[in-house]
Amino acid sequence: MTSSSAPDIERVRELRPAGSSPKEIARALGVRPAAAALLVREVARQAVEANPEPAVVGCWVSEGWSAGLTVAGCPDWPDRAREDGESGLAQVAVAQRHKPQRVSVCGYLVDTYCLGLKNTLGPEIMNERDLPGFLATFYRGIQPDSPAIDAPLELVRHLVWGAVDYARELGFEPHPDFAATAGHLGSWEGTSTITFGREGRPIFVQGPHDNPRAVIRTLTEKLGKGNFDVVAPVVGSAF
Numbered sequence: 001m002t003s004s005s006a007p008d009i010e011r012v013r014e015l016r017p018a019g020s021s022p023k024e025i026a027r028a029l030g031v032r033p034a035a036a037a038l039l040v041r042e043v044a045r046q047a048v049e050a051n052p053e054p055a056v057v058g059c060w061v062s063e064g065w066s067a068g069l070t071v072a073g074c075p076d077w078p079d080r081a082r083e084d085g086e087s088g089l090a091q092v093a094v095a096q097r098h099k100p101q102r103v104s105v106c107g108y109l110v111d112t113y114c115l116g117l118k119n120t121l122g123p124e125i126m127n128e129r130d131l132p133g134f135l136a137t138f139y140r141g142i143q144p145d146s147p148a149i150d151a152p153l154e155l156v157r158h159l160v161w162g163a164v165d166y167a168r169e170l171g172f173e174p175h176p177d178f179a180a181t182a183g184h185l186g187s188w189e190g191t192s193t194i195t196f197g198r199e200g201r202p203i204f205v206q207g208p209h210d211n212p213r214a215v216i217r218t219l220t221e222k223l224g225k226g227n228f229d230v231v232a233p234v235v236g237s238a239f
Helices: 003-018 022-029 033-050 128-140 153-170 178-185 212-223
Strands: 056-061 089-099 102-111 116-127 203-205 229-231
Touching: 003 022, 003 033, 022 033, 022 153, 056 128, 056 153, 089 128, 089 153, 089 178, 102 128, 102 153, 102 178, 116 128, 116 153, 116 178, 153 178, 153 212, 203 212
Parallel strands: 203 229
Antiparallel strands: 056 089, 089 102, 102 116
């Protein structure tokens, strides 16, 4: 990386923690996407060297997270079908080591079919012995009778960051608190292996806190009429 790239590097450092995708960074810098991707990777490399990421204690996803999605190249990522059917909603939790016997936990509510990151929680600092109780409460709203699924960090990164990138292409920004919780997902350098939308098609599943008129207006402006679906809500949420 040459010294002439230093201003671009600093700009990427500003944009990436706020959740900007490589495509958005390319537009902001006026460079090609391939050049922006190189800058993102360089920033991630420098960040790891300067501040090694805390050890991950555990990652969890709600069952049924992959329903309606296509996952390329990662057939072994864990999931199991939900008894109440698919919803397009997934809850994710990531716990990092904070201090001996203490952990820092962040949670994410992801709409994989349309809106991306709908809500986020944390970081919550707690004694490690309190983590199972926290997870039980956190997942109770979306899967009251089923425990969360242990997941690799790579899965939750592709799920959350990928949903954020997908929703941005549809005109929706992640929850404003994402800047405070994105760090628990680790550095993100590229494109998700997950194809979002139900079978690749955007579907707005209206939740109790959504503004349906605004969402439908945005989808219509981005995609045109007839290129997305709208359905009634089917599940609750822990948020």
